[in-house]
Amino acid sequence: MLRLLDLENQHCSLKLVYTLSDALKNDPERIKLAQELTLDESRPHMGLKGRHGLFGSDEWWNSIYSKKMKLKFVSGVISRTYYSGMDSDRRNNAYELTLADGSLHQEGFYYNDTKDKYLYEIGKKVLIVYAQDELKKDNGRGKYSETPIEIAISYDIVPLETKPANKLLQRIKKSFAFFTR
Structure with a gap:
């Protein structure tokens, strides 16, 4: 199977802990429900547009691997793990990544094998690729579903490998340094 993430050139050893293709093999109902919502014209504000094929279909996967569908690559180091949700199981199930530019990215734990959830630890590097599938209607959070x-x-x-601050940020810091003298 094709891989989107480059695990070889990362200056560390990485384990692929989650693939959507494996997750969907164990949850065909998810595909069925997503496809039904896409095709449901009575719900014009809900679901995916389907421009790149129905979710989980061969056409959809081909759009991802040929990069016709927008992809978003995220790489960072886990800076925090925490519990997110309302269920009674209060174990950590989400994490915060610090990205190279210093920004933060939150995500839930995803894994195909339950023993891999223990890899989600502070200081570990994480690589994620998202499919940005168009929504039928912009719901105020953006016009894409990120899967x-x-x-x-x-x-x-x-x-954590950080990039030098951009020029605007450097100018702002210099301005504040002037006022603090």
């Missing part, structure tokens, strides 16, 4: 396609986590703790 994780693959997630990989490093075996070991890694240092």
